[in-house]
Amino acid sequence: MSTKKLNRGRREFVSKSSKAIALLSFAPTFSLATNKKGKEKIRLVLVGTGVRGLHSWGITLVDPYAEYIEMVGLCDINKKRAEVVKKMIGTKAKTYHSSEFDQMIKEQNPDMAIVTTKDSVHVDYIVRAMELGCDVISEKPIATDEMQCQRILDAEKKNGRKVYVGFNVRYSNDSIEMKRVLDSGEIGKIISIEYQEYLNTAHGASYFRRWHGKSKYSGSLFVHKSSHHFDLINWLLNADPVEVRAMGKLSFYGSNNEFRGKNCRNCEYVDQCDFYWDITKNQEFMKLYVDCETVDHYYRDGCVWDDEIDSPDSGSVLVQYDNGTQLNYSLNAYLPYEGQKISFSGEKGRLDVRLYYDQPWLDEVKSEFRLTTDRKTTRSWVIYPDKGEHGGADVRIKDNFFKPDQEDAIGQRAGSRAGVLSSIIGIAALKSIKSGKPVKIKDLIKL
Ligand SMILES: NC(=O)c1ccc[n+]([C@@H]2O[C@H](COP(=O)([O-])OP(=O)(O)OC[C@H]3O[C@@H](n4cnc5c(N)ncnc54)[C@H](O)[C@@H]3O)[C@@H](O)[C@H]2O)c1
The missing domain is CATH 3.30.360.10 (Dihydrodipicolinate Reductase; domain 2)
Structure with a gap:
């Protein structure tokens, strides 16, 4: 897309949003978890070091927002992936296996935990982080069934902590x-x-x-x-x-096809399949997923025709x-x-x-x-x-969460x-x- 088009869009957007912007100047300001524990920067841990964690809450957060935050722990069920991500982000944060989540919170004393695991386990980290005294930013969806929803609402009330959701x-x-x-x-x-x-x-x-x-x-x-x-x-x-x-x-x-394999790299139907996808062409995915496969058997190029x-x-x-x-x-x-x-x-x-x-x-x-x-x-x-x-949108949501004294005139910060x-x-x-x-x-x- 040309810069000219982007600029035109921005101008138009700004003029049409003048009402919202006018409102902004009257809105109360807000600082998320700032200095809750008397520290200068918000101390963060990240659980779930896949591609979303790596980019949106890693590379584009840790260095660009270094004035406001400090990443102090990285945690994943696949510790090898957490180590790969540590290098890719270029952070000194200590890495932990998911079974060491409590230990991470104890050792690092974070203000907030950012949860970017697969969806069905968000709840476990959201609830435990609050029990251990942290606020939480969870990626969407916050939960995958109604029991998880209730657990989160109840834990927030019980522990007096706050959960935010990454609705970018x-x-x-x-x-x-x-x-x-x-x-x-x-x-x-x-x-x-x-x-x-x-x-x-x-x-x-x-x-x-x-x-x-x-x-x-x-x-x-x-x-x-x-x-x-x-x-x-x-x-x-x-x-x-x-x-x-x-x-x-x-x-x-799923089952709507005559043939299927386990994953694209090892598939006997490569020539026949319209959905063959060559992960080896993506160096980042190779390091993040393929090189870590032996630990958890997470195949990022799984078959779209999988019966499950x-x-x-x-x-x-x-x-x-x-x-x-x-x-x-x-x-x-x-x-x-x-x-x-x-x-x-x-x-x-x-x-x-x-x-x-x-x-x-x-x-x-x-x-x-x-x-x-x-x-x-x-x-x-x-x-x-x-x-x-x-x-x-991803920059704006991070500004809203991590820069001090942020306004929220149109209520974008989701709980x-x-x-x-x-x-x-x-x-x-x-x-x-x-x-x-x-x-x-x-x-x-x-x-
Ligand atoms: N807001 C957005 O625009 C947006 C975009 C992409 C993804 N997401 C969300 O981000 C989250 C991660 O997505 P992704 O694409 O990075 O997925 P991913 O599969 O690449 O990464 C998930 C990570 O969670 C880890 N994990 C799985 N089970 C775990 C457990 N029990 N304990 C600890 N770690 C565990 C995996 O090892 C993996 O590293 C998802 O919830 C997804 O919905 C949001």
Whole structure:
């Protein structure tokens, strides 16, 4: 994408966000865990040293934010990977095996634990870190079943600590723009939302090569992936989900193929398989995963046709909110292109948002907005992402968490309640798919 386009997008974004920015100057400031234990910098430990830990909470955190934070421990079930990541980040933090988590907290006395393990075990580290006196930043999804959700809410209350969730989507230019338009009241009270998530056969398939395609580890894609989208809607509406109905199916990956192997490198079907992926071409993945395989047998180039894959790769979820809004959401993970289409229908008009990502026939990543307030009045404009991971969102979330005296005028900093209310929609959706019945949120968790 050209710098010119980025700059134009930024200017447009800034002018359209003037209302939100004006609000910022009146917002109270906030410093996360700062000097809780009388120290100058926030002491951090990271548990789960995979690619997300390495980049978003490692390389782009430890050095760039060195004025505010100090990484003092790295922990993983595969200690070899923690050691590789230590080198890649270039930190002096001590490495620990996951069985030494308590010892790490005792020795390093951190203020916060950042949890970036596979989804199904987030809960164990979130709860234990709080019991040992730390606050927590957890990657999404905060939890993969309703018991885990409840454990986290109860532990936070009991231990008087705080859990934050890495909902970076809230910090993207298009999400901020949606928030600005909806909060302006131009389309009035929102009656219904249509939200379509499109994942292509590169990005979509990447989930089915790993633990993400197995519900016991990820809660299904409706939890792992869609928790971002459900959180976005919960946040934009400022409302709570009350009932979920869903239909979904594993229609493309998993057992939907005649042949399968264990992983691409050792597969006898390399020439026949459209999904053959050569991990040896990615030097970072070779060091991070392949060189560490003997320890935990985690094959990063697993087979997308694995029979144990059980997460739906397509489906629709209907959500009823406590303010009367209805969400009609769908996800498909085997499409020829990526993107999203989101439409908000209000009492006074409609906002249509079309997000284009990674489409080879378009020379730019962009989001088209169209606001229609009556049968004659419509206007459209375009928002572009900023530079950096996830369109600049990953830098903003870190600024918000770690720079002192941060403002949070539009409420982007998400806590455990938001984490739980996004995961629980996906959890309820999977239950509804299995039972064929609607699921009430109050039957799953007590907030
Ligand atoms: N917010 C975002 O945009 C975003 C993007 C990517 C990933 N994520 C989240 O980050 C987390 C990590 O994703 P990833 O892509 O790095 O996955 P990954 O599989 O590459 O890394 C996960 C790490 O957790 C470790 N692990 C597994 N079980 C463990 C256990 N019991 N105890 C300690 N460590 C354990 C693995 O060894 C691995 O190093 C996931 O929760 C994912 O949802 C968020």
